[in-house]
Amino acid sequence: MHRHEPVLRLSGLQQAKLIRDGGISAQELVQAHIEQIQRVNPSLNAVIELLDEQALRAAGAVDRRRARGEKLRALEGVPFSIKDSIEVEGAVCSAGTLGFRNRPRSSRDATLVRRLREAGAIPLARTNLPDLLFAFESDNLIFGRTNNPYDAERSSGGSSGGEAALIAACGSPFGLGSDAAGSVRIPAHFCGIASLKPTSGRLARTGHLPPAGGWIEMLWQIGPMARRVEDLDAVMRAIVGPDGEDRTVVPMPYRDSAAVDTGKLRVLRYEEISDPALSHERAYEIEMKILGADGGDGVREYLLEIGSTETHPLLDGWLGKLERYRTDARGLSCYWRELDEFRNRWFALLRDCDAVLSPVCAHAAVRHGESIREDVFPGFGYTMIHNLTGWPAVVVRTGTSPEGLPAGTQIAAAPWREDIALALAAKLEAEHGGWQAPAMIRS
Secondary structure, three states, X not given: OOOOHHHXXXXXXXXXXXXXXXXXXXXXXXXXXXXXXXXXXXXXXXXXXXXXXXXXXXXXXHHHHHHOOOOOOOOOOOEEEEEOOEOOOOOOOOOOOHHHOOOOOOOOOOHHHHHHHHOOOEEEEEEOOOHHHOOOOOEEOOOEEOXXXXXXXXXXXXXXXHHHHHHHOOOOOEEEEEEOOOOOHHHHHHHOOEEEEOOOXXXXXXXXXXXXXXXXXXXXXXXXXXXXXHHHHHHHHHHOOOOOOOOOOOOOOOOOHHHOOHHHOOEEEHHHOOOHHHOHHHHHHHHHHHHHOOOOXXXXXXXXXXXXXXXXXXXXXXXXHHHOOOOOHHHHHHHHHHHHHXXXXXXXXXXXXXXXXXXXXXXXXXXXXXXXXXXXXXXXXXXXXXXXXXXXXXXXXXXXXXXXXXXXXXXXXXXXXXXXXXXXXXHHHHHHOOOOOOHHHHO
16 A cells, blocks of 8 residues: 555545645645556546646645645645646647647636635646547547546546546546536446536636537536545535626525535435426436437537547447437427426425435446447436536435446435535435445555
């Protein structure tokens, strides 16, 4: 066991406290994460760029601040990772697609990266994802595929699969992903970590590729990913609020999950919902209709505009599935009516409950290349439910599949009630243990 491995297994908040208390220096902590990435990444292929020199410089500045007796911020000195669709100053944000491979280096951080820096956290690694984010596996023509830390023959999920794999393998305590159909929640489920898709309109998406806008704007959010639920809350506290650029952000107060009395909550289980109009199968059909009303032409045109004339088979498979939902303006109007009805029916549940517990997916981590199969793909509909409703949804590990793979639970709450979802997730984490170290880092 590496001498710093016990520290690497701690939450980001615990690591920050160690720095404040003098148990480890920020440079030692960052160096320990660098060495961990060097150990695990040859097997995982999760990290596409290591920002080691910049991170060590930033950590040195933290240590000097502490030596001067200055008060350290909440996440001061703790490294974090960033999905390669979220801009980091000085790095090439490729979104995993060939057209962006030689894109100019970013001139500034995405809003949420900047806010984490302002909270004292240190960008350390940029992580892999599928071609233009369109897959439930992380594989692309630039960097190749990311492996699951619990079984290298299986996927880490997508589209934030590099994030999930790295965090699960203790290469980073927390990071940022994005989610339009389950892309922070599916990887969390596959890799046994925790993640949060916030309420639609909660976080600024400035600095994300592709940018916010268009007909799918309402479906997606950037969200935090971590081994421990407490870090999801800590990251959210650092990044919430309008930035003056993303017009969709609503300046709603962010509530304290520690103030939630979980014993008084009315919790509904998905299997208790008998209305087929609220099912994950229904969610799958509606999300595919909204994404595919043009048969995927908007995505194809965007790919051509940026120069991605060759695309990954998983992206091609996604676009092929969208073709069957192609319609005209009248058809789109019908699709939208279905979406409104779905949302209204789900919202009506809030008269009788505060949160809904459901599966994250119909299966544990799939083998590489299997996510696009006709008998597998609709199983991702459980996460699509809350891209459509816009509700916040947290995933936390609560068990192990028959194959020995992580299995999670999804906890969704009413709009702007991330506090309820996080409080219940923390309770489930305490009861079931949450993240468990994969064998690759125990050996």
